Amino acid sequence: MAEKTPFEIARETLKQLTLRKLAPTPLNYQKIYSEVAQLPFEPPFPAERLREIALALPTKTPGQQKQRGLLESAINQLNWGGVKTALMAYGGFSPAAPESGKTGLLLSDTPKLLPSPPIEIALAPAVITAPALTADFFGQIARMIEFALPALGSDDDRFLEQTQALLKSLRDPATDAITVKQMLAQYSHRLSFAAEDQAEIKTVLLKLLYLLVENISHLGIDDSWLTGQTEALMAACVPPLTLRRLDDVEQKLKDVIFQQTEAKSRAVQAQEEMRQMLATFIERLAAMNESTSGFHEQLEAGARLIDQAKTLADIAPVLKDIVGATRTMARDSQVARDELQSMKKHAEATEAEITKLHRELDRVSAQARHDPLTGALNRQGLEEAVNREVSKVKRQDTPLCMALLDIDNFKKLNDTLGHATGDIALAHLAGVTREVMRPQDTLARYGGEEFVILLPDTPLDKGIEAMTRLQRELTKRFFMAGTEKVLITFSAGVAQLGPDETGPQAIKRADQAMYLAKRAGKNRVLGA
Secondary structure: OOOOOOHHHHHHHHHHHOOOOOOHHHHHHHHHHHHHHOOOOOOOOEEEEEEHHHHHHHOOOOHHHHHHHHHHHHHOOHHHHHHHHHHHHOOOOOOOOOOOOOOOOEEOOOOOOOOOOOHHHHHHHOOOOOOOOOOOHHHHHHHHHHHHHHHHOOOOHHHHHHHHHHHHHOOOOEHHHHHHHHHHHHHHHHHHHHHHHHHHHHHHHHHHHHHHHHHHHHHHOOOHHHHHHHHHHHHHOOOOOOHHHHHHHHHHHHHHHHHHHHHHHHHHHHHHHHHHHHHHHHHHHHHHHHHHHHOOOOOOOOHHHHHHHHOOHHHHHHHHHHHHHHHHHHHHHHHHHHHHHHHHHHHHHHHHHHHHHHHHHHHHHHOEEEOOOOOOOOOHHHHHHHHEEEEEEEOOOOOOEEEEEEEOOOOHHHHOOOOOEEEEEEEEHHHHOOOOOOOOOOOEEEEEEEEEEEEEEEHHHHHHHHHHHEEEEEOOEEEEOOOOEOOOEEEEEEEEOOOOOOOHHHHHEEEEEEHHHHOOOOOOOOOO
């Protein structure tokens, strides 16, 4: 076939423009001309548009400045390869040609910028894309799923199989992103059902526990020592649940159970003593009954002998026997009465001791590890809370702050308005603090007018801010002492637990900072 002349190619190009109803623009003409002549189509280089894009790119770093310079140089040379290399380097990607035949991004691939038609680059605005998917990214998703698995239960075998298949795919370098996306979409759908099931199971279990505790409280209506336990458990059954709340309830119940075990042991002992007393009483009654029966028979026999007696000499022996039997009867009765009286006194003493134990149990149940005046933890409760929080810091490597605050001019308040007002001031501070504190924070009365607040997951600067907020809140509130308004303030020191520091050492540093705050003018918060 003879090659077409340029004139024939031009005529065929105009004919195709007419048939395809294309506008006779230079670009359309060049495209059809190249097609008719079977030549590669090279659109015009959009230098001006690319320069606009280059000028819009930031140059905050030396690397960005260098890449923009290379981009501008490539534009001036009308070099598409240089433009591509500069843009990919600017975005942090290594320029590499995509492998042919692949439909998805492999986890083992180096992220690539897919080339677009040059004419589209000239017309499209600059787009900043997110970093490409990497093997490390999919590995993080796999770890996140593994961390969440314990909370989703292990009852659904199909769900577990799907989880393992997804984890295997996420860790396989040969898996493409499109496949992972499809698997994640299917998995998330099933995950929603598993999460809903676990939430429903937790809700139902809490309801059952609440009903059980409530039923125990009704059955034990006469045992007032159960009140503290049942109230604590019923409060713990109300969402939202936190490990700290459950730990507090556990510690309270341990103390109560210890006292309860001691009371139960003494009650069992008292029951055994009561059984022995009743057995002895029954034996004595039987013996008295037997003795009384014999005595009556002896009296009847004596009466018959007296009736048959002819002289006083015949009556004398009979009277002697009757007098002897009467003395024996009286002696046996006295011994039985004395023994039963002793057992009665012992039973009364045991009952009084059990009553005392139950009163102590009532007190411990209601006030275990808590200060009765303010409701805050006492020193024993604080020690356990500090140990618990310090252990958590070591396990999870989270910050922990300890604040020690002291009411300003407390002695003057007591001397001026009385100790009753001082007690109200302590309770007022504790009440406001509990309202301002987070659920995970812990308040304890350290002694006198001093309090310690444990602030988990809190660095030093945030701990100081928390104490400052508490100070501001106290300035908005006052209480009445008769007709006088009383406003209390405090000075505080805050210390963050150090890497090799114990809880008492951190509290000591906070105490030292608190004294510095006192000397600096009071109503201040200083960090240690």
